[in-house]
Amino acid sequence: MPYVLGIDIGSTNTAAAVARRHGTTWTRPEAVPLHVGSTLVPSVLCLSEDGSLHVGEPETDDGSRTTRDFVHRIGDDVPLLLGGEACTPQTLTAELAAWVVDRVHALEGGPAEAIVLSHPAGWRPYRREVLHRALSGFGLRHVTLLPRTVTVAESHAARGFAGSTAVVYALGGNSFEAALVRRTPRGTYETFGTPQGLDSIGGADFDEALAGYARTTLARELATTARRGTQAALRGLRAECDRVKRVLTVDLTADVVLTLPSGPARIPVTRAQFEQMIRPTVQATVDLLLRAVQSANLTPAQLDGVLLAGGSTRVPLVTELISAALPVPVEVEPDSQLTAATGAAMAACQVVSPRPRPPAPVRDPAPVSGAGRASVPAPRRPHHDTTVPGDPPPRPPVRVLPLELPKPSRLVLARSRGREG
CATH class of the missing domain: 3.90.640.10 (ATPase, substrate binding domain, subdomain 4)
Structure with missing residues (x-):
């Protein structure tokens, strides 16, 4: 069955989700079992003695042949050492992404029609470009890169969030980011304002x-x-x-x-x-969340909600402090570790089957200006424009999702993938 793939490579774990074509529509994204008994695989690469790379935590290692937390280093000119060999962070990230693609290919019996990979919201074009080049080196030439905050919003929208303007709070294992998102005329999401983040909090x-x-x-x-x-x-x-x-x-x-x-x-x-014990750390993330809202000169009344992602967002204190700072609905999905990946799969559906643009509203004839020429309205912003907007659209009703505890993983899988070259 034709399918699309969404991938989220976090600082601690990697997740993937697929949505399958069903006639003219797409099924709800489903998480891919990347581990035995788990949908998450540690974002860790281990170099074996025979020169192959294994994904996941090794049983025994002195540390010199294992690398982790390399995604946030993409764009850094200083390479990482793996088994005495210099490796760029983007190459390691592309290696892990290729492993996920190969695994899903084997499970689904064929290639994906589209692949969307999430990345930190604060990335500038240079980081996206170097990752694109690294992915191309592994044969992944048509991967769409989207900010993680956008894929988080897409996942919440698929579960019923109907808001137009929200702030995303994504707490990973070793990183945190917050950014504003808003709906575009096509019904997708884009980031705006100034994203906030820390690679040392999680x-x-x-x-x-x-x-x-x-x-x-x-x-x-x-x-x-x-x-x-x-x-x-x-x-x-x-x-x-x-x-x-x-x-x-x-x-x-x-x-x-x-x-x-x-x-x-x-x-x-x-x-x-x-x-x-954790209150100072959580408060620091909430302060960054407020800074993201203030970067666009918005007030809490102009937000439709706070959208959460990341396993530790299930801690009740997180919701408590966010609600105290921003009195708007706070939404968290049943398995918040998969939110970004499922949202990436939703975005991949739109790559293959874009939503039709709604018809333009009928306007009164434009006034004539200059030498008999009608004034031309300013063009719409592109999908991922990061400029500060004017007033957001009116707020629709918002639904808060229930909080559930996912089943813990039982085993750790280390599956090898032959090294290129």
Whole structure:
């Protein structure tokens, strides 16, 4: 069945979604299983001894043959070292994108009719150009690049968001970005104003806050435990804290559990304690969200909502602080880690089957000016113009989506892909 593909390569995880052609329409995008038991694959590349690249976290590695968090480095002239070999960030990103395309090709039995890949909203043309060139080097010559904030808005619109002007809040594992979006005359979305972002803030900070609390609580016990056993226990601490973070999105208490040589240790944590740990970090992201709104000289009353994306946006404190700063509806999807990818698939549908432009309204005859010539209205802005607009269109009603906890992944897949050249 013909299909289109949307890809979101985040700082921590990569997701993909497909929409299939059904007659003259497209089905709702579905997430692609990139892992065994999971729709997410770590945005990690590992160079094996035979020279092939594997996607996903390696079982054992000294760090010199593994690279991660390379997407935000695209455009940087300083290459990354992988197994002693210099690699540009855009080449590594294109390698991961090609792996996703190959995997989906195998699952679907053929190539996609269109591919849309999301990127940070603050990218300028140079970064998009170098990534385009890198993708072409892997045979991906017709990939459409769209700001992540646009694909997030497309996903929310497909689920019922009917607003015209919104601000997107995207919190990744190791990055944050916020930007204003608005509907175009074709019904798609574009960014405007000045996007705000930080590559040093993300959901991983929440995990580390919990891990620091656990280490402090067990400091005396860890000091008297055999060094080898302590190191083995602490290696799994971050993953355990990520689990506890997810539990605390729906429960008021949870236990951080570590297996020490002396036996299992449990550190009780309440949601109130956890929120106190992460409040400064969340507040910093909300301050950037407000700055994005102010960059276009808008007031909260001119927004139809705040659209969330990223796994850690399920933390209740995020919605609480956003709602306090911007008294407008806040929308989060059931699995917010897939929002950008599903929105990219929706945008890919429009690449193949563009929405018809609505008919132009009937206007009174234009007044004659100059030497008998009618005045000509200014042309419409292109789809991704980033200039500051005038007053937004009237606000339609907005629907808030329910918050659900997705099933956690169980296994980690490392599938190899032969290196080019």
